[in-house]
Amino acid sequence: xxxxxxxxxxxxxxxxxxxxxxxxxxxxxxxxxxxxxxxxxxxxxxxxxxxxxxxxxxxxxxxxxxxxxxxxxxxxxxxxxxxxxxxxxxxxxxxxxxxxxxxxxxxxxxxxxxxxxxxxxxxxxxxxxxxxxxxxxxxxxxxxxxxxxxxxxxxxxxxxxxxxxxxxxxx
Amino acid sequence: xxxxxxxxxxxxxxxxxxxxxxxxxxxxxxxxxxxxxxxxxxxxxxxxxxxxxxxxxxxxxxxxxxxxxxxxxxxxxxxxxxxxxxxx
Numbered sequence: 001x002x003x004x005x006x007x008x009x010x011x012x013x014x015x016x017x018x019x020x021x022x023x024x025x026x027x028x029x030x031x032x033x034x035x036x037x038x039x040x041x042x043x044x045x046x047x048x049x050x051x052x053x054x055x056x057x058x059x060x061x062x063x064x065x066x067x068x069x070x071x072x073x074x075x076x077x078x079x080x081x082x083x084x085x086x087x088x089x090x091x092x093x094x095x096x097x098x099x100x101x102x103x104x105x106x107x108x109x110x111x112x113x114x115x116x117x118x119x120x121x122x123x124x125x126x127x128x129x130x131x132x133x134x135x136x137x138x139x140x141x142x143x144x145x146x147x148x149x150x151x152x153x154x155x156x157x158x159x160x161x162x163x164x165x166x167x168x169x170x171x
Numbered sequence: 172x173x174x175x176x177x178x179x180x181x182x183x184x185x186x187x188x189x190x191x192x193x194x195x196x197x198x199x200x201x202x203x204x205x206x207x208x209x210x211x212x213x214x215x216x217x218x219x220x221x222x223x224x225x226x227x228x229x230x231x232x233x234x235x236x237x238x239x240x241x242x243x244x245x246x247x248x249x250x251x252x253x254x255x256x257x258x259x
Contacts, residue, residue, distance in 0.1 A: 021194050024190060024191075024194060025187075025190075025191060025194070030187055030190075033187060033190055034190065037190050037193060037194070040194065040197065041197060044197055044200070044201055047201060047204075047205075048204060051204060051205065051208045052208070053204055053208070053218060056204060056218060056221055056222060059222060059225055060200075060225060063225050063226070063229050064197075064225065064229070067229060068193070068228075068229055068232050071232060071233065071236055072189075072190065072232075072236070075236040075239060075240060078240060078243070079239060079240060079243040117209075117210060134215075137215060137219070138219075144214070144215065144216070146219050146223075149219070149223050150223075153223055153226050153227065156226075156227065156230060157226065157230055160230035160231075160233055160234055161233075163234055163237070164233045164234055164236075164237035165237075167234070167237040167238055167241050168237035168240050168241055
């Protein structure tokens with residue numbers, strides 16, 4: 001019963017994400033596109049929750065749905081006039097994009113379906129990882145611990161803040 | 172993910188292209204987490220890769236939007252056909 005319930009929830013979330021991402025790239029107005037992107041990101045957070053990665057899901061909601069989408073909406077309002085519609089792409093270009101993406105999706109689907117994955121033995125039920133454990137792994141320096149990427153990301157974020165301010169400031 | 176690739180090829184607006192890139196990054200994050208969960212549930216590599224990838228894509232978005240606002244200030248447009256100054 002539990003497994004089927006999870007399968008149903010996964011199916012609903014996957015269909016939601018697929019439909020919303022297709023709508024994101026096909027809709028004409030860019031504000032709507034950003035809104036559909038928000039729905040895709042929320043669906044992804046739902047997938048993480050379903051997998052038992054609760055912390056990852058909340059980070060996804062906070063950083064993406066909270067920060068990035070607000071940034072997008074602000075920059076859309078700053079850079080495009082009201083009622084600014086995307087003009088039609090040329091037919092050849094649209095066709096090329098469609099063929100490339102469908103062929104790539106078919107290739108990836110074919111490989112995933114035919115490849116025989118070795119499933120993990122042991123716990124199939126999602127176990128929630130404690131935030132305690134994650135924090136220790138994040139700042140530990142041993143094997144399978146991630147102090148170096150953590151510090152690198154912090155330096156990187158600082159560089160990004162300085163760079164963005166430098167690029168976007170008024171002269 | 173391939174919706175993102177389609178959008179990247181067919182859009183003329185730089186912001187729409189950036190949204191497509193964001194879709195692709197999101198798909199890779201899902202893949203990291205799901206492969207980690209179902210193939211190696213005892214390990215946490217994919218988990219932390221998704222975590223750092225989320226941070227890096229947020230930073231990348233901030234930089235790209237700063238560049239776009241700067242371009243808009245100079246060119247008054249962010250359609251790709253209008254930006255020809257730094258092409259060659």
